[in-house]
Amino acid sequence: MKTVKVAILGLGTVGSGVYKLIQKRADVMEKTIGAQMEVKKILVRNMNKKREGVDASLLTDNWNDIIEDEEIQIVIEVMGGIEPAKTMILEALRAGKNVVSANKDLIAEEGHVLLATAEENHVDFLFEAAVAGAIPIIRPMKQCLAVNDISEVVGIVNGTTNYILTKMTEEGMDFSDALEKAQELGFAEADPTSDVEGLDAGRKVAIMASIAFHSRVVFPNVFTEGITKITAKDIEYAKEFDSVIKLLGVAHNTESGIEVGVYPMMIHKEHPLASVRDSFNAVFVHGDAADDAMFYGRGAGEFPTASAVMGDVIDVARNMAYGCNGRISCTCYKNLPVKDIGDVKNKFFIRMQVTNEPGVLAAVAEVFGNHKVSITRVVQEHTQPHQAELVIVTESVKEKYMKQALEELLALPSILEVSSIIREY
Amino acid sequence: MKTVKVAILGLGTVGSGVYKLIQKRADVMEKTIGAQMEVKKILVRNMNKKREGVDASLLTDNWNDIIEDEEIQIVIEVMGGIEPAKTMILEALRAGKNVVSANKDLIAEEGHVLLATAEENHVDFLFEAAVAGAIPIIRPMKQCLAVNDISEVVGIVNGTTNYILTKMTEEGMDFSDALEKAQELGFAEADPTSDVEGLDAGRKVAIMASIAFHSRVVFPNVFTEGITKITAKDIEYAKEFDSVIKLLGVAHNTESGIEVGVYPMMIHKEHPLASVRDSFNAVFVHGDAADDAMFYGRGAGEFPTASAVMGDVIDVARNMAYGCNGRISCTCYKNLPVKDIGDVKNKFFIRMQVTNEPGVLAAVAEVFGNHKVSITRVVQEHTQPHQAELVIVTESVKEKYMKQALEELLALPSILEVSSIIREY
Numbered sequence: 001m002k003t004v005k006v007a008i009l010g011l012g013t014v015g016s017g018v019y020k021l022i023q024k025r026a027d028v029m030e031k032t033i034g035a036q037m038e039v040k041k042i043l044v045r046n047m048n049k050k051r052e053g054v055d056a057s058l059l060t061d062n063w064n065d066i067i068e069d070e071e072i073q074i075v076i077e078v079m080g081g082i083e084p085a086k087t088m089i090l091e092a093l094r095a096g097k098n099v100v101s102a103n104k105d106l107i108a109e110e111g112h113v114l115l116a117t118a119e120e121n122h123v124d125f126l127f128e129a130a131v132a133g134a135i136p137i138i139r140p141m142k143q144c145l146a147v148n149d150i151s152e153v154v155g156i157v158n159g160t161t162n163y164i165l166t167k168m169t170e171e172g173m174d175f176s177d178a179l180e181k182a183q184e185l186g187f188a189e190a191d192p193t194s195d196v197e198g199l200d201a202g203r204k205v206a207i208m209a210s211i212a213f214h215s216r217v218v219f220p221n222v223f224t225e226g227i228t229k230i231t232a233k234d235i236e237y238a239k240e241f242d243s244v245i246k247l248l249g250v251a252h253n254t255e256s257g258i259e260v261g262v263y264p265m266m267i268h269k270e271h272p273l274a275s276v277r278d279s280f281n282a283v284f285v286h287g288d289a290a291d292d293a294m295f296y297g298r299g300a301g302e303f304p305t306a307s308a309v310m311g312d313v314i315d316v317a318r319n320m321a322y323g324c325n326g327r328i329s330c331t332c333y334k335n336l337p338v339k340d341i342g343d344v345k346n347k348f349f350i351r352m353q354v355t356n357e358p359g360v361l362a363a364v365a366e367v368f369g370n371h372k373v374s375i376t377r378v379v380q381e382h383t384q385p386h387q388a389e390l391v392i393v394t395e396s397v398k399e400k401y402m403k404q405a406l407e408e409l410l411a412l413p414s415i416l417e418v419s420s421i422i423r424e425y
Numbered sequence: 426m427k428t429v430k431v432a433i434l435g436l437g438t439v440g441s442g443v444y445k446l447i448q449k450r451a452d453v454m455e456k457t458i459g460a461q462m463e464v465k466k467i468l469v470r471n472m473n474k475k476r477e478g479v480d481a482s483l484l485t486d487n488w489n490d491i492i493e494d495e496e497i498q499i500v501i502e503v504m505g506g507i508e509p510a511k512t513m514i515l516e517a518l519r520a521g522k523n524v525v526s527a528n529k530d531l532i533a534e535e536g537h538v539l540l541a542t543a544e545e546n547h548v549d550f551l552f553e554a555a556v557a558g559a560i561p562i563i564r565p566m567k568q569c570l571a572v573n574d575i576s577e578v579v580g581i582v583n584g585t586t587n588y589i590l591t592k593m594t595e596e597g598m599d600f601s602d603a604l605e606k607a608q609e610l611g612f613a614e615a616d617p618t619s620d621v622e623g624l625d626a627g628r629k630v631a632i633m634a635s636i637a638f639h640s641r642v643v644f645p646n647v648f649t650e651g652i653t654k655i656t657a658k659d660i661e662y663a664k665e666f667d668s669v670i671k672l673l674g675v676a677h678n679t680e681s682g683i684e685v686g687v688y689p690m691m692i693h694k695e696h697p698l699a700s701v702r703d704s705f706n707a708v709f710v711h712g713d714a715a716d717d718a719m720f721y722g723r724g725a726g727e728f729p730t731a732s733a734v735m736g737d738v739i740d741v742a743r744n745m746a747y748g749c750n751g752r753i754s755c756t757c758y759k760n761l762p763v764k765d766i767g768d769v770k771n772k773f774f775i776r777m778q779v780t781n782e783p784g785v786l787a788a789v790a791e792v793f794g795n796h797k798v799s800i801t802r803v804v805q806e807h808t809q810p811h812q813a814e815l816v817i818v819t820e821s822v823k824e825k826y827m828k829q830a831l832e833e834l835l836a837l838p839s840i841l842e843v844s845s846i847i848r849e850y
Contacts, residue, residue, distance in 0.1 A: 021572050021714055031639070031758040032571055128569060134715035136561065136569035144553060144561035146457055147446050147735035214456070272721055275700040280717075289446055289732035290559035292705075293722035296697055297715060307714035310572035324749035333456040 002035040004317045007066045009043045009088060010079030011051060011059075014102055014129070017306030018076055018313075019054060025310075033317040041066050043079075067091050074316050076309060077101040078129075086110060093117045093125060098325055100312040102129035102305055108203035108219040111210065115330035122326045124319060126312035131204045132157050132281045134304035135297040136311070141211050141285065142331055148287030150212040153251045154425070157204040159279035159299045160188045160195035161227050161247040165264075166277045169244055174232050187279050197226035198247060198262035205249030208283065209260050213253045215336035223261040223341040230264055234351065234420050237379075237391060238266050241349075244274050248425065257337040259344045266349055267425040342400030347376075347424035349393050352409070353417040356388040360414045364390065367412070371405035373397045387416065393424065427460035429742045432491045434468045434513060435504030436476060436484075439527055439554070442731030443501055443738075444479060450735075458742035466491050468504075492516050499741050501734060502526040503554075511535060518542045518550060523750055525737040527554035527730055533628035533644040536635065540755035547751045549744060551737035556629045557582050557706045559729035560722040561736070566636050566710065567756055573712030575637040578676045579850070582629040584704035584724045585613045585620040586652050586672040590689075591702045594669055599657050612704050622651035623672060623687035630674030633708065634685050638678045640761035648686040648766040655689055659776065659845050662804075662816060663691045666774075669699050673850065682762040684769045691774055692850040767825030772801075772849035774818050777834070778842040781813040785839045789815065792837070796830035798822045812841065818849065 006022070008015050022029075022037055029037045042058045043066060044051075051059070066072055067088070075092040077085055077099060085106050092099050094117065101107065107114065107130050118125035128138045132155065141150070156162050160182055167178040179196065182188035194200045202222040209217040227247050238245050243266040252259040267274050272294045276282040281299030286292055298304035319325040354360045361378065368375055377393035394402070402421075409415050431447070433440050447454075447462055454462045467483045468491060469476075476484070491497055492513070500517040502510055502524060510531050517524050519542065526532065532539065532555050543550035553563045557580065566575070581587050585607055592603040604621065607613035619625045627647040634642040652672050663670045668691040677684040692699050697719045701707040706724030711717055723729035744750040779785045786803065793800055802818035819827070827846075834840050 017714075025572055028758075032756075134570075134712075135718060136565040136720075139569055140561040140565060143740055144564050144736040145559075145732065146739040147450055147732055214453075270702065272700065272705075275697065277695065280697075287559075287732065289442075289728040289735070291723045291726070291729055293560060293720075295561075295718075295720055297718035301716075303714040304716055307570065307572055307712065310714070311569040314571040315568055318752055319749070322747075322749035322752040324744070324747035324752065327743055327747040327749065331457075333453075 004033065004035050004037045004073060004320065005040040005071045006037065006074040006076055006313065007041040007043065007072045008039060009075065009077045009085070011042050011044050011054065012078070013302045014078040014305045014309065015042070017302035018078060018309050021303070021306050021310050033314055034321050035317065037317065040069065040072055063088060067095055072097060073320060074098045074100065074313055076313060077103055078309065080105065082106050082109065089114055090117055093121050093123055096121055096123060098124040098316045100309055100316060101125070101127045102309055103127070104130040104203045104207065108206040111207065112216050112330065112332065119326060119329045124316045124325045125329070126315060128312050129305050129308035131207050132283055132295070133297070133299040133301065134307045135281060135283065135295045135299065137208065137283050137295050138211055140295065142328055145285065145287050145290055145293070148289045150285060150287045151253050152286040153208045153212045153283065154273065155205060155208065155249045155281065155283040156246055156273055156276050157249050157281050157283065157299060158195055158201040158247060159281055160192065162276065162281070163187050163279040165227060165230070165245055165247065168230065168232065168235050172232060175228060175230060196228055198224035201247060201249045201262045205251055205260060205262055208249070209251035209258060210332055212251065212285065213258055213334070213336060214332055215258065215334040216332045217251070217258060217260055217338055221260055221338040225263040227264050229420065231420065234422060237349065237351065241266060243268050245422065246273060248273070253336070257339040259339050261341060261344065263423055265423045265425045271425065342398065342403070344399050345396045346399060347394055347396050348402055349391065349422045349424055350418065351389065351391050351420045352415055353419060354388055354390045355414045355416065356382060356386050357414065361390070363412055363414060364392065364409065367408045368392070368394070368405050371401045371408070373401060373405050429458065429460050429462045429498060429745065430465040430496045431462065431499040431501055431738065432466040432468065432497045433464060434500060434502045434510070436467050436469050436479065437503070438727045439503040439730045439734065440467070442727035443503060443734050446728070446731050446735050458739055459746050460742065462742065465494065465497055488513060492520055497522060498745060499523045499525065499738055501738060502528055503734065505530065507531055507534065514539055515542055518546050518548055521546055521548060523549040523741045525734055525741060526550070526552045527734055528552070529555040529628045529632065533631040536632065537641050537755065537757065544751060544754045549741045549750045550754070551740060553737050554730050554733035556632050557708055557720070558722070558724040558726065559732045560706060560708065560720045560724065562633065562708050562720050563636055565720065567753055570710065570712050570715055570718070573714045575710060575712045576678050577711040578633045578637045578708065579698065580630060580633065580674045580706065580708035581671055581698055581701050582674050582706050582708065582724060583620055583626040583672060584706055585617065587701065587706070588612050588704040589621070590652060590655070590670055590672065593655065593657065593660050597657060600653060600655060621653055623649035626672060626674045626687045630676055630685060630687055633674070634676035634683060635757055637676065637710065638683055638759070638761060639757050640683065640759040641757045642676070642683060642685055642763055646685060646763040650688040652689050654845060656845065659847060662774065662776065666691060668693050670847065671698060673698070678761070682764040684764050686766060686769065688848055690848045690850045696850065767823065767828070769824050770821045771824060772819055772821050773827055774816065774847045774849055775843065776814065776816050776845045777840055778844060779813050779815045780839045780841065781807060781811050782839065786815070788837055788839060789817065789834065792833045793817070793819070793830050796826045796833070798826055798830050
């Protein structure tokens with residue numbers, strides 16, 4: 001009986017999950033890939049750390065034990081970070097080994113280099129787990145939807161922020177309490193910056209946009225804005241407008257270039273993304289043939305992420321059985337420009353505190369009008385004797401015009417504060 | 426430059442969509458599959474029918490023109506029905522041609538025969554379009570989720586009935602008005618039996634269960650119950666219970682066998698399937714590693730179905746380029762029993778009209794108790810001076826016990842009518 005031998009780089013949460021799944025499925029692996037699967041080596045930093053349930057003889061802290069072992073045909077990179085992951089993946093690919101990776105940071109920056117190297121060496125480089133955890137999204141876009149001209153990909157691709165926004169929406173918590181609760185439950189890290197500022201989501205949306213639009217989008221192309229400024233008051237207005245606030249990774253393929261960003265948005269409650277709750281993720285795709293589609297599931301966690309990694313590993317093993325590794329590689333055959341955020345069009349919800357006197361609305365409307373901003377909705381609420389809260393919802397307008405209008409608004413004596421600016425989906 | 430030559434069997438809605446997509450994507454096909462794609466023949470029944478936009482020289486009503494043409498490497502079967510589709514597919518596979526099919530009727534009955542023939546002849550037989558139209562579901566289950574032990578697949582896989590139930594829920598329509606509206610809009614056929622009685626959904630759930638559980642389930646194994654008896658009153662109760670009524674195709678892999686059925690169910694409004702509206706479809710899957718996942722999109726229509734067909738055709742062409750056709754074939758390597766519906770456990774909502782006198786509830790409760798049915802909820806409403814509506818919700822119980830209890834209930838003089846029996850998810 002044949003045996004496919006693999007190495008795992010990194011034995012953190014995901015690495016452990018992968019190791020356990022390979023053991024757990026040993027009895028059906030032959031039915032699945034026509035061979036047994038064996039973990040031959042696991043690369044760790046600390047050889048002395050106690051690791052429950054792992055055969056200690058597999059551990060090594062020496063990369064040469066793996067790269068020089070010709071029996072190892074699949075390298076599973078689940079250590080994260082740019083280096084040494086990048087060097088190891090490139091060396092593995094050049095040595096004719098297939099690589100499966102869950103490393104969104106690296107792929108969002110250097111995916112094209114890794115894919116090109118895989119192609120040159122006729123091996124697979126797969127990374128389904130790098131976007132939205134367990135949710136099948138890369139393979140569906142590269143294969144099932146391959147005939148489509150995809151114009152839009154919008155995702156809730158960060159579970160931490162979706163959990164926080166769900167708590168704020170359903171339990172009236174404010175941001176800091178919801179964040180604290182997420183940290184207690186292990187959904188948020190001690191330093192939550194990468195999640196709450198939209199950086200994590202930004203990396204994922206760069207990868208998805210590249211695949212959807214057949215043109216390379218890298219993380220530095222992605223405008224990101226987080227959820228730290230969202231208040232209970234904004235959540236209330238969203239409800240009033242039959243919407244919810246979600247942190248969305250948004251990518252559009254327009255005639256003038258690719259638009260890509262991450263920001264909190266008000267989205268109508270009937271949109272399928274609106275009902276994605278707690279730490280779940282979902283990716284919504286619009287194709288010219290398939291129309292709307294959405295993929296929903298767990299975006300993180302030991303076994304969900306390991307599920308996606310193993311889906312790739314099994315695919316590589318099936319390719320090995322048929323001698324067709326590398327059959328689907330880079331699909332970026334276009335070279336489309338990525339638009340500056342200033343040229344991206346969005347609708348805006350703007351909440352501000354104004355003095356309560358005649359003519360304020362007229363002055364505000366004039367400023368917007370001067371900067372090509374059309375207003376679709378105005379709500380004014382008297383909050384104090386001489387003060388009112390003014391909410392303006394705009395039509396779709398280029399971000400740079402909105403920015404100019406806001407600067408001018410802030411100079412008006414009747415505008416006491418611009419409390420929130422939230423985009424509308 | 427290489428050219429992949431295909432034949433299309435049937436030029437109805439889906440066939441036309443496939444033909445148009447191949448023309449529309451001619452400019453990017455080489456980037457996608459490394460070759461051009463050409464429709465060499467189209468099999469039609471009526472050569473004299475006028476067909477807008479189709480090159481008439483491609484049409485034939487002679488199967489021999491296709492089966493004997495060695496240049497045709499992919500046969501796309503989109504004519505539907507058991508025969509002559511079955512014979513043609515088998516002949517094509519035996520002639521070494523790859524086959525892509527959207528034929529759920531045939532695959533739900535004879536899928537194993539077709540897959541075995543494909544395997545013997547080292548060619549592909551793919552059928553993503555046969556289940557839930559444009560929604561990627563077969564490839565995600567066979568590949569992305571391949572490491573999972575899938576215990577549950579539940580789907581809204583019939584757009585017509587989901588449209589009807591949405592209208593009943595959101596606009597208070599009754600069944601016959603909603604059906605009429607669906608027929609006006611072309612969502613329902615003149616004879617809606619296959620949709621409203623759950624037969625169409627039953628075929629799809631048989632195919633999905635086979636793939637999810639690695640064990641053959643055929644359409645005759647599937648218990649089906651339609652939505653014709655659902656009333657506005659039932660919809661109201663569902664709302665009261667924070668639920669909606671959906672026609673669900675349900676498949677569970679239990680220790681005592683596979684449970685598979687199609688029936689209307691009350692499902693809690695927070696479940697992701699509950700927010701699938703109008704004619705959209707969705708399939709919810711639970712795997713031991715991936716946890717919950719859901720796939721949402723268009724379940725029917727010219728281009729959505731053609732999108733799924735073309736995803737398969739492109740996959741076949743990529744396999745041809747690498748000489749690996751047949752790399753993923755039948756994945757049914759188990760032989761699990763399918764349970765009789767009587768042994769399947771469900772929770773029930775029972776609405777009945779009873780005489781309004783002391784002791785009725787006690788009598789009803791006794792009958793349920795005698796048949797191992799536990800009650801979790803009772804709602805009684807006085808509808809007329811001497812009559813009341815009694816709603817009982819039960820715990821999970823084997824269908825056969827519920828059936829016995831209902832027979833005994835109907836014999837009680839105080840039970841005037843059992844108005845509805847709806848399962849709860």
